Amino acid sequence: MQRRLLLTTVLALTALSAAAESPVRPYPSSASRIGGLMNISIVDRTNGAELPIYRHRGEYWVAGRPGARYAIRARNAMGERVMAVMSVDGVNVVTGETAGVGQNGYVFGPRERSDITGWRKSDSQIAAFEFAAAGNSYxxxxxxxDDVGVIGVAMFRERRPEPPPPVVTPYPSRDEYNGGLDRERRSEAPSSRGDARAKAAPPAGSADMAAESSAGAMARQSAPSPSLGTAHGRRETSYVGKTTFERASSLPDEVIRIRYDSRENLVAAGVIPMPQRWPRPSGPSPFPGSDPGYVPDPPARY
Incomplete structure (x- = not known):
């Protein structure tokens, strides 16, 4: 049995009813949550909005804002307990170790949802996750x-107790009168009982990993700003308790990997499409008020 942390955070987060609108739609869709065993999203704590998750070349990306605090929002989609080992920039968010899937994590009850808001400092405090220049990351x-710019969640199902062996009821002793009929019944019984046991047996085999293959490090020759990492932000109150959890397998049942960087860098790298500008028609315009609303240049000096 291994000691695991049971997430019972009491830090209240105020979520606004509407997120700030963006002039650019993510493609191919504007998903904000991913995952099977658990639904994972990244939340901007400034306004409570879940950041859009962009899919590009087989990887998931979110655009961070330097100086903004964020949270990893996780919701257990199962009707059983699930343990989540979480890492930010290759560091375990609970222990501070260089992250490995066999380390400590958070245990979520059935259908439980909570926001992981920072690096765990004690049973009652965290240091907030805060987007910052990669050089200032924790x-x-x-x-x-080496692994700055990535958020990971490895999920484990809980081992279930082995079912008790089936109770075999002995057949009544036969007498000479119906001995032949009893022998016929006994010859048929083992196969039917064997089928019942086979159907009731739990499936065997190791857990299927849902992690996607890495597409490699993205080239940043055209990046217009420094890459982002996650800083060791200010201390906040956040309580947890301890529990026990035995994994069904030493391998994760599912792994989620989300990479992040500034919006400017993701646009430059092609992760987020460039804003579309309407071509200016020759002659009178049917929609003159629909030109891009950017700051115009000042008049030329004479």
């Missing part, structure tokens, strides 16, 4: 800059 400042 991972970089602790000498681990």
């Amino acid at each position: 991972a970089s400042r602790t000498g681990r800059p």
